[in-house]
Amino acid sequence: MDEQEEVKVKNPWHRPVLIFLTVFIILGIVIMVSISVVQNKPLPKKYKYGIVLDAGSSHTSVFIYEWPAEKENNTGMVRQIHTCNVKGKGISSYNANPDGAGKSLQECMVEAKQKIPAYRHSETPVYLGATAGMRLLKMEDETASEKVLASVEHSLKTYPFSYQGARIISGQEEGAFGWITVNYLNQNLNKPTGTLGALDLGGASTQITFIPQQEIESGDNSIDFRLYGNDYHLYTHSFLCYGKDQALKLSLSKKLVSAHAASKTDPIEVRDPCFHPGYNFTRTVQSIFDTPCMKAVNISSGIISHVGFGDWSQCQQSIRKVFNTSRCAYSKCSFNEVFQPSVYGKFGAFSAFFFVMDFLNLTSDSLAITKQKLEKYCSTPWKKIVENYPLVKEKYLSEYCFSGTYILTLLEDGYNFTSENWQDISFLKKIKGSDAGWTLGYMLNLTNMIPAEAPDTRLMPYGGYVTFMIFFTLFIFVLFLLACLYFRQSTRKAQKGII
Numbered sequence: 450m451d452e453q454e455e456v457k458v459k460n461p462w463h464r465p466v467l468i469f470l471t472v473f474i475i476l477g478i479v480i481m482v483s484i485s486v487v488q489n490k491p492l493p494k495k496y497k498y499g500i501v502l503d504a505g506s507s508h509t510s511v512f513i514y515e516w517p518a519e520k521e522n523n524t525g526m527v528r529q530i531h532t533c534n535v536k537g538k539g540i541s542s543y544n545a546n547p548d549g550a551g552k553s554l555q556e557c558m559v560e561a562k563q564k565i566p567a568y569r570h571s572e573t574p575v576y577l578g579a580t581a582g583m584r585l586l587k588m589e590d591e592t593a594s595e596k597v598l599a600s601v602e603h604s605l606k607t608y609p610f611s612y613q614g615a616r617i618i619s620g621q622e623e624g625a626f627g628w629i630t631v632n633y634l635n636q637n638l639n640k641p642t643g644t645l646g647a648l649d650l651g652g653a654s655t656q657i658t659f660i661p662q663q664e665i666e667s668g669d670n671s672i673d674f675r676l677y678g679n680d681y682h683l684y685t686h687s688f689l690c691y692g693k694d695q696a697l698k699l700s701l702s703k704k705l706v707s708a709h710a711a712s713k714t715d716p717i718e719v720r721d722p723c724f725h726p727g728y729n730f731t732r733t734v735q736s737i738f739d740t741p742c743m744k745a746v747n748i749s750s751g752i753i754s755h756v757g758f759g760d761w762s763q764c765q766q767s768i769r770k771v772f773n774t775s776r777c778a779y780s781k782c783s784f785n786e787v788f789q790p791s792v793y794g795k796f797g798a799f800s801a802f803f804f805v806m807d808f809l810n811l812t813s814d815s816l817a818i819t820k821q822k823l824e825k826y827c828s829t830p831w832k833k834i835v836e837n838y839p840l841v842k843e844k845y846l847s848e849y850c851f852s853g854t855y856i857l858t859l860l861e862d863g864y865n866f867t868s869e870n871w872q873d874i875s876f877l878k879k880i881k882g883s884d885a886g887w888t889l890g891y892m893l894n895l896t897n898m899i900p901a902e903a904p905d906t907r908l909m910p911y912g913g914y915v916t917f918m919i920f921f922t923l924f925i926f927v928l929f930l931l932a933c934l935y936f937r938q939s940t941r942k943a944q945k946g947i948i
């Protein structure tokens with residue numbers, strides 16, 4: 450054996466197997482460390498923001514949403530961080546003074562600037578969606594509605610956000626986006642669990658949206674979505690003029706017409722079972738007929754004396770008259786010849802459905818108890834009601850008997866809920882801190898935050914990652930043992946050789 454070969458035998462590090470094993474171990478450790486770094490990288494807490502203005506018939510609300518920047522396609526990640534109620538009435542009330550509509554948004558938009566970090570302002574989208582109040586104004590006076598929209602557009606463009614448009618949304622959109630909101634917030638969209646139907650009651654329109662069990666017989670009422678890899682076939686309908694403020698006008702106009710026919714006193718006395726005994730309020734006839742929801746009627750007097758007598762069952766009889774259920778060209782209808790499949794599944798009822806039922810403390814009773822309680826409430830003298838609720842606005846306070854009865858009649862006689870499925874309706878305002886309503890769904894849709902297919906998440910699922918790491922560690926450990934054994938064997942051989 451020459452000298453060089455002898456050195457090789459003596460020094461086991463010069464054996465190819467050992468060199469190979471060592472390189473393998475080092476490589477293994479590098480791979481393991483790299484994977485754990487990528488997998489467990491602390492996620493930077495960066496948020497993105499979006500602003501939606503809900504320009505309703507009665508008022509405008511500004512909603513600010515926030516979501517983690519890197520998780521925008523995951524369900525349930527967007528949450529509402531702030532709301533601001535614009536002072537005054539809805540933008541459609543500025544028909545005679547369109548500039549006022551834009552100006553009215555100022556305070557809330559300044560607040561939005563303070564709530565959202567300045568470095569995000571320029572990439573924060575702002576959307577304004579106007580609902581039934583503006584739909585009615587457009588029917589009455591299209592130029593005025595365009596001027597109001599131009600005014601809010603001009604105002605919103607003066608802020609440092611990314612202005613994305615101000616438009617009147619359709620009743621179908623209002624219903625469908627309300628449905629998306631409640632199901633997104635309940636995280637129903639990427640699971641095989643059932644979805645929640647959506648019931649929205651506004652001042653000028655009301656929407657019903659759900660997944661029916663039967664075929665949808667009218668094209669206008671059907672909407673299809675593909676969200677997170679699931680197909681949804683929705684029934685939706687929006688009844689313009691059947692929000693609670695317009696319904697009150699409809700109902701009052703019918704009472705006024707009969708009172709007018711029966712008496713010629715001036716002012717005309719309109720006796721109303723939907724208002725408390727002792728309630729007496731002077732209204733102008735114009736304030737009842739100032740809407741395209743009704744045909745003008747020739748009334749001899751300009752003023753009425755609106756007198757309450759608080760009788761719940763007579764109130765319900767009078768409200769039934771605003772629903773036309775005499776004709777239906779489909780297998781089933783709700784009212785006014787509108788197709789509606791049987792209600793199916795659980796429902797979330799929000800907006801004025803909640804405000805009214807919550808005030809009346811009627812959010813969790815059976816239908817029979819709800820009727821009994823409402824009957825008692827309606828017959829309570831107005832004087833007592835004012836004493837009991839000194840902090841509630843008198844306009845709201847005077848109308849809760851009517852509104853509660855309207856809600857019951859709409860749900861039971863209009864949408865065909867029964868005492869059996871009454872408790873499938875949850876009256877709710879918020880879900881996990883965010884308001885139920887169309888605004889969140891609208892933003893999610895316009896920012897493409899709900900993908901059609903389920904998004905990929907981590908490099909590998911958590912379970913797979915853990916299994917992989919355990920096996921890889923064991924594998925490297927075995928290699929290490931083998932290397933040790935081999936090292937010892939070679940050293941011994943070398944020592945023997947020397948001896």
Ligand SMILES: Nc1ncnc2c1ncn2[C@@H]1O[C@H](COP(=O)(O)OP(=O)(O)O)[C@@H](O)[C@H]1O
Nearest residue numbers: 505506507508580581651652653654692801804
């Ligand atoms: N605290 C409350 N009590 C009773 N009603 C309320 C309360 N807050 C809001 N509302 C009513 O909720 C309705 C909201 O409707 P809105 O969204 O403005 O109209 P629309 O959706 O038809 O365009 C209005 O009738 C308003 O009077």
Ligand SMILES: [Ca+2]
Nearest residue numbers: 505580651800
């Ligand atoms: Ca609304």
